Amino acid sequence: MPITLRAHTGGEARLEVPGATLRALVRNLDERCPGVRERLVHPDDPDRLMPGLAAVVDGEPTNMGLLTPLGEDSEVHFLPAIAGGA
Amino acid sequence: MHPFSYVAPRTLDEAVEILDRRGERARPFAGATDILVQLRAGRFELDALVDLKAVPETTALSLDGGGLRIGAAVPCCEIYEDAAVRAAFPGLIDAASLIGGIQIQSRASLGGNLCNASPSADGVCPLIVHSAVAKLRGPEGERDASVESFCTGPGANVLRRGELLVEIELPPPPERFGAAYQRFIPRNEMDIAVAGVASAVALDEDGAAIVSARLALAAVGPTPILAERASAFLMGKPPTTETFAEAGKIAASEASPIADMRGTKEHRLQLIETLTRRTLAVALARARTSR
Amino acid sequence: MTQQEAPVRKITVACDVNGYPAEFLAAPHQSLLEALREAMGLTGTKEGCNDGNCGACTVALDGRIVDSCLVLAAEADGKRVDTIEGMAPPNGLHPLQQAFLEEAALQCGICTPGFLVAAKALLEREPEPDEHRIRLWLAGNLCRCTGYDKIVRAVQRASSEMSKPAPAGGA
């Protein structure tokens, strides 16, 4: 979890949360840490990540946003998105 | 850019007449490498540009009796491509071959460089150390101005209404004379001098003492400067490393640089010392191999 | 705006462009670059800075390379202008053009016409320039993509191609 969201997780940097997709994971995360969902999910589209945020699943940025399927031991990072260059 | 008309007179009289009639709203040009940039940047407005390249007197380059006459519109490339001029005036060639890049040298003239009166002009300092004279022509007729007195401030010169620079005359150098010009730029080409120094020395018969010397400094004052005290100091001195180092210190004391985007004050003073030493060494070597 | 003595009219310029006669109308304040691109449709000559510091607009004027942004169109009257469009022989490429392709001496390509025109003038004067001479001659042409390495190599390659004796029996 990025530092900016740790207020919602009671300071926890790493959490274990169930979920077959990123969307399910965020739903479950929000039950444990209320308020975190509105920091992670696009206000107008419940299937998209918040603009400016990227999710990295097992080391690679996702390209399906919240619809990304997760494995049993998937590692998920929420990161600020990075601008591209040349 | 404010629209202007283009005039290409064929005689000096015609050129003078147009410039006199239009006054501040017209200017002569040769290579246009400065004036078009200034006009586009809105530095000033003109109603006419007067092309001097069809005027015979301004486009002639002649070497006679050891002296050199450079028409005000002669481009740098014609100067450095002339083998005789190259052999006789290497200090001038130093400057003519480093103004701008090859494209600029095809067009830019030493006359334009002088009239533009930039403190950092590469072409002016070598002219000063050669004791060059600017030959002017105006509604009142002809007059001369020494090159060191020609520039009166950044972008300002002695030309009066209707007057133009016809040519620059370099007197025959004395025996055992050598001159050199170097500038410092952060890149290796296509740059404006952070500081520049031209040096000229003439030696006595056995080469043991300097009998005359002139030093001129670029980009360290409101105009290119004749470093009079440093020049005077060299007279009668042996041409040694120590002498040259001392001359560099004196030259630096005659400089009054500012800090700007091209360099700091301190750096410019250091450069004047270094370039004075280096150009004097080159000038000395040239003096020793001259006739 | 300031009052002028008389309205500034367009003037007729007649010159030789790439070996053919050309005649066009130009405003007196127009640059040769603008006239080539706007009046003659020769857009191979590029504008990068419009103040003589990038060389993208390099053309040859009576055989000497110039920044066409710093030449008035009116000054070209009676002169010969050579641009990138006149560089290749019919149905072929100039050895420099071929060498630029083979050495991958272009990336974005915007500076390429200026480099080619400048390099051609160099090889016409000095068929076998060394690396330093090539770099010095081309210092008035900026390239931001290549780091110049492949451009210098392309000029070297064209120089050696052009110095080879012509094949016997050629036309």
Next chain:
Amino acid sequence: MTTTTDRPAQQFNVVGTRPIRHDGVDKVLGRAQYGADLKLPGLIHGAVLRSPHAHAVIKRVDAAKAAAAHGVFAVITGEDMPVSASELLDMGEEVTDLRWMSERIMARGKAVYKGHPVAAVAAVDQNAALEALKLIEVDYEPLPAVISLEDAMAPGAVVIHDDLVGDHLGEKARGTNVAEHTRIEFGDPDAAFEQAAHVLERTYTISRAHQGYIEPHSATAFWSPDGKLAVWTTTQAPFGVRSNLAQVLKLPVSAVKVTPMEIGGGFGGKIQLYLEPLAAVLSKKAARPVKMVMDRKSVFDATGPGPGGQVTVKMGVDANGAIVAATADIRYMAGAYPGSSISAASVGVFACYKVPNLRIDAYDVVINMSKTAAYRAPGTPQAAFASESLVSELCERIGMSPMDFHLLNAAEEGDRRPDGPIFPRVGNKACMEAIRDSAHFQSALQREGPDGKLRGRGMASGFWNGIGNRSSVTINVNDDGVVSLVEGNPDIGGTRATIAMQAAEILGLPAEDVHPAVVDTDAIGYNDLTAGSRTTYASGQAAIEAARLVVEEMKKRMALVWETDPENVEFENGVFRNKVAPDQRFAFKQAAGKLGQTGGPVAKTGSVNVRGSGGGSFAAHLVDVEVDPETGKTQVIRYTAAQDAGKAVHPSYVEGQFQGGAAQGVGWALNEEYYTDEDGVMLNSSFLDYRMPTALDLPMLDTIIVETPNANHPFGVRGIGETSIVPPAPAVANAIADAIGARLYQTPMNPARVMEALAAKRNGANGR
């Protein structure tokens, strides 16, 4: 030029060769059409009036005289532009607030950077438009300009945007110029520093530097009476321009068509909108197509350079030289609106190393200068200048060679990147080893140059992750067996060739028989931008996908011809074969001639959304410099760049990317900067005084292509365009320090600063 690869090579016919690029002939003939070359019937020309002040209230704009001037068709001011409320826009990888974007394009009420557009004119020709600008009256009330980190972050600082709400570690902050403060942290760096054998901390200052593309921005627009907007522009992101124009101008995306012209360099600087919306609104008012071309001064004043700023780095090592902890404090000046690549900087600052305990704070700070833009590996060269300079100085202190240090501490497969992800197999150590084994590294440096000059050698490593994302490529098979390949990524540096070559590899054709064309946004599926080192990598995969679909379809067609099942048709090395009747075979070209009678044309589109980049591309650079201690001038005399390309599709253009990045980095290191006065006005806004390297300023640039395959690409390709600008500045800094025995902590390391460092050394400070 060397290539090193660490595996039995996959066999390729086309990939890895050096064909002549498809667009090359047009480019050497001067026939390629760049933005400014466009001509349209009835075309008129636009020009922009820009604020001379970095920060000023615009009290009044009166354009009546300009509108009435001879030859003028239309005049617009901020009042003519649609107003946008704050809305975060996801631009694929970057995020922009629509409101900031709209305000940046044209000022309304307040100018916040020098060069901020205030009005624009369309007239019969360029000069008439420029002359009309002089007739527009603007009353400004200048405000104090905020132009440095100190100005911007001081308590009681002038606040540029009253309504900016900063995000400071998740807390909302008002009345601030700090748009964002982020932190990455793991382990306990403070405790680890306590235990470390050696700790070094330094602060570095980095200049803002411009991308310096030779082609200025240009845009032509025609807003048709039927509501459709056509735009021709020089951009890296035609689809991004389309969506941003739709957002700014309140149009449906489908009403906008963007045609990308040839692009004369971008380096990240041709992604944002600048002239496009102005040309569009002028066109609507004038009912004519309007062309706008930016002058060079405005390019410097009003388009994005990469951000400058300050980076403090601290590193602790154990007695063996292994890193135990590192921290960084990164402060970048975003320009007049938020967004300065601090996230990428946070990733890149220590990405080359295994760091067990780490903390990175980063600040995005708003100042009164043009909004920065992406510049090749955005944010990372600045951060690497700090971390790689620090590593070199730390090595001096502990008596360890930088090469040994790099090899000991290099991040490899399984190591964690600072922001969390685990690296897959990457070429970090392989690049170091390639440098170590190079003739350059193995040669002794002659320490004295001619005329008292001093020589030194320096090295540095670098990382950039790159992106994948969305691409579409269509392949049409022609009767003669030549295929046309339709793509949507502007070709900045040879990507027509590298994309076509990947299709050719699958189709068994020579590269020349695949004809690539870059088309407008109506003519191809969605493509993300030409940026992020993604084009060859991601659009190449779309081409591979399209080519595979073509092969599958053609197998079906050959099955019809041979009266067999499609499963019986195989395709290898460009030949279709009937497995059950081995004498039945058609080369691709023959097969192509049979498509008409077997079901009609074959045209297939590959559309992909490529995940990740396979861990990114690492590099190591080695440089020798010669410093004149009497003038302070530094000359680069030898250069070697090694970088991981995964698999080089067209090695010449891979080398070109390494060389181009090295040259830009050397320019940034030595001379490039925005020199401004105290009011925020840039004084060196020309190619004369901005001092980019000329041909005479650089030596030949040697390259080593390292190939550590990328598991995410069928051929192992990695995106490589950006990493090469990361190592040069610190490598040059380390070489200068080696030459003169004094260290510089600021770019550019120009002659005056070298002289200052030498003087400080003589006076006993800063020496070794």
